Amino acid sequence: MSESDLLSRIIPMFGVSAFAGQGVVVPPGDDAAVVTARDSVVVTTDSMVRGRDWRDDWSTGHDVGIKVVAQNVSDVAAMGAVPTGLLVSVAADPETSLDWVIDLTRGIAFGAEDARCPVVGGDLSSAPAGVVIVAVTAFGDLEGRSPVLRSGARPGDVVAVAGDLGWSGAGLRLYELGLVDTTPSRPARDHTDREKAVSVLQWYHRSPRPPWESGPVAADGGATSMIDISDGLVRDGGRIATASGVELALDEQALREHFLAGPIELALGAEDGWRQVLAGGEEHSLLATFPEGSVPVDERAPWTVIGRVVEAGPEGPRLTVGGAVPSVTGWDHFAG
């Protein structure tokens, strides 16, 4: 059973509709839920499981800490909110090395400080031998903005991305191919361009730094829909298409030019690289739609136009690239 199958069984059981008007501004099913607290607070949670979401021979505790914060903060950003707090819950084999736990904590603290978002609490549990699970909950403040949902894309809108596409997926693919970035941090001057490309992609896979400043900027600019790209462009873009009842018609040339050319093509080649641009998971970039002419121009939080929203045809809501449905799909954390 896939994650979405299971969630579609579970979510209705919580009977959120029974609570409508009792403080739920946005119920389950979007990037984050919004609960009023007089003014609203955005809340979201995401976990990482050792051996599933990271491998100790590739990632340090510091990497894991940065990544689990990034995943959560990008969900807050995808609503148009600014992160305001984090809760951290760790379930770990009591034999887990203290050094590793401290390294994790430092990574979480680093990510939290980068997002200007304090860790305000947490929980620690013992887990069976070998198990380490890190769950983070993030809160965000819309600062008076309306939350940007997945369902607001309208024909005529422009589709744009903040951040990169496929870097995390490409970094993972490079690890799977046996290339391991052994540079101490970022690549040095005397590496070849390809070595630098491998290094930067693997670095981004281990410890992504999503463009969360772009979320509130998009909301201020009038974004009609927005999503955090966690399961790949095709899959997450498809979620906007479905929720909005439209077709996202992406421009193949723009995608190749802006996202394939560069480190990904250099490190993986055009074919494998293109697959990562379309379907690479855990990127945590933001995908949004804007009314024509209102894509924000902001150097700190730039947006790249990659397509248009058009009326859904007889095939129903869908995402197309160069007029065709791409054969790649995305990433299913539960099945994977």
Place this chain on the structure above:
Amino acid sequence: MSESDLLSRIIPMFGVSAFAGQGVVVPPGDDAAVVTARDSVVVTTDSMVRGRDWRDDWSTGHDVGIKVVAQNVSDVAAMGAVPTGLLVSVAADPETSLDWVIDLTRGIAFGAEDARCPVVGGDLSSAPAGVVIVAVTAFGDLEGRSPVLRSGARPGDVVAVAGDLGWSGAGLRLYELGLVDTTPSRPARDHTDREKAVSVLQWYHRSPRPPWESGPVAADGGATSMIDISDGLVRDGGRIATASGVELALDEQALREHFLAGPIELALGAEDGWRQVLAGGEEHSLLATFPEGSVPVDERAPWTVIGRVVEAGPEGPRLTVGGAVPSVTGWDHFAG
């Protein structure tokens, strides 16, 4: 290394003081953290790990769902807040039976509805073989009240408890002794009094129903300090004593009369039962201090007086029962 040792290493690393005034009303270290969202929102998280926090031969998924919600809601209540929302994060072996997951979900939904508190989101991850971890985050609204901290107890205050003491610990002890409640739900009419006592204690251990309505009532009544009893009366009362710099002088006779006499003594006898009253974990009752004469009288959310707050003596802040420091301590989830 114990939980408190590890936490005392980790919490300072988050550098919460660096964020003071940036929206943190109550930093880590109390039952729950408070983050402003214009008006404030109370947030807390607590997890349950299969094989550590429950056993499948004793507890159903429904029981686990009720318990994990109860643990979180009681932390919200212990601040004086009303719960407003829950996030649920499940990391599970993909081979976990769907029936079990659905039963868990129903238990969570039951607990949430009982607390009038919607589940507003969550996260699902795959975990190694045999592993199931359920993490819940709860949010609460103080509705204009000041949060009730652990640090406000003052000499002359009265110490009181809402809910029972030792029921969950006694239920666990009875399971450990090999007595397993096989009644379908609550005890029936033709059971002996002891069988009924065993059944009700084991039922409470599996699926506690803490008196969360008493938290806001206590805050409205002027409670000077409050804590959720998750690690036993002695340990959690000791936390109020330490945070407030006082002695909690508990009345042995009042404790025996109100909490030992009844199901616990009937099921476990006086000696073992008394240990549970003092040190039994996972009760999730509320312990609070009130200025003399202001203990709330509220039939739906009653408080039982069990002692007084006195000046700390030369031994420093501590908890005493009948004038002596009890030899039992409490429950350490990480060491245990």
